[in-house]
Structure formats: C-alpha cells, structure tokens
Amino acid sequence: MSTSVKRVYQARSRSDGTRILVDRLWPRGLTKAAAAVDEWPRDLAPSHELRKRYHSGLDSWASFRKQYMAELAGQEASDALRKLHQLAGRGKITLLFASKDDKHNHAILLKELLDGARKPPTGTGPAAAGGMRMRKAARGPRR
Numbered sequence: 144m145s146t147s148v149k150r151v152y153q154a155r156s157r158s159d160g161t162r163i164l165v166d167r168l169w170p171r172g173l174t175k176a177a178a179a180v181d182e183w184p185r186d187l188a189p190s191h192e193l194r195k196r197y198h199s200g201l202d203s204w205a206s207f208r209k210q211y212m213a214e215l216a217g218q219e220a221s222d223a224l225r226k227l228h229q230l231a232g233r234g235k236i237t238l239l240f241a242s243k244d245d246k247h248n249h250a251i252l253l254k255e256l257l258d259g260a261r262k263p264p265t266g267t268g269p270a271a272a273g274g275m276r277m278r279k280a281a282r283g284p285r286r
Contacts, residue, residue, distance in 0.1 A: 146231055146257045148250045151239040155179040160235025163227065165250050167191065170241040180239065182230065186223040189249050190214055204247050211249055215256075224256070231257050 145160070151170045155162065164170075164180045167188035188194070189211050197207040214220055230236055236257075240250040 145235045146238065146254050147235075148238045148240070148245075148254050150245065151178055151180070151241050158235070159237040161230055161233075162237050162239055163230065164239045165253055166239075166241050167194070168241075178239070184223040184226065186219040187215075187227065187249075187253060207247075208252060211252060224253075227253070228257065 147159070149159075151164060151166075151173065161181045162179055163182040163184065164178065165184070165187045167185050170178065189197070189207075193202075193207065193210050193214065196202045197204075202210070215224055227236075238250040238253055240248050242248040242250075
C-alpha cells in the first residue's frame, strides 16, 4: 500500500494514483477539472469547529491531533476511513489537502493511519484499561 500526501493545488502527476480530496470544503479558486479529484470523502475531514479552532491558534497541534483522532472514531468518519483503507489496498493513492502548512494538517495524520503508524482511538484496549486502573487507584480502596 503506497500513500502520498500533497496540496490539491499542485499539478496531477502520473505517480499520484487515485487522488482523494480529504478536506470538507472545496479548495478556493480551483475548478474540478484542474483539481483532478477521483474521490471526495468529506466525512474524513475535521469538523468545522475543530478546523476553525486550530486555524485560529486556539488549539495546539498536539491538541488538534488528539481531538481529530477522537472524531475519526465516530460512525460517519469510521465508515469513510474503512473505504479509504479499501482504496489504499487497491493501489497507490494520494491524499489531497488545501492547507498551506504541509507539515501540520489532517492529511498527514490520515497518511499515518493508513501506513499503520497510528490507530484511531476506540476507547478500549491497553490504554483505556491503564486509565481505568489509574482512576480506581485515585479513588482509593472500597469500604
């Protein structure tokens, strides 16, 4: 599975494979022909509120990452993520984004998920169990 990330404003290349726009809004000043987008799963994009908070500087990158991963655990985003995994399994895909920041955007996080570097939170597993043990210890012994 080969996944790459690039700005939607960059020209299409032969190595792109399936081009997937992962933004909720259509990129400003770009025609559909110029964008050459094959898929547009809007549910993979961060919520409007989260996007505005991050771009206004109210949230740090770490906070944005955490909140975005939590959003990806939702039903609509989870279904869209499953479809994205299927597309990636068929061949090369390129995740397209409009942000000027090519190091800190949600497309990078989606690429990490597809490459297996991160898993979306589910609320179960070792991390959740460890958190529960810590909460129980903080409460103290039962009486």
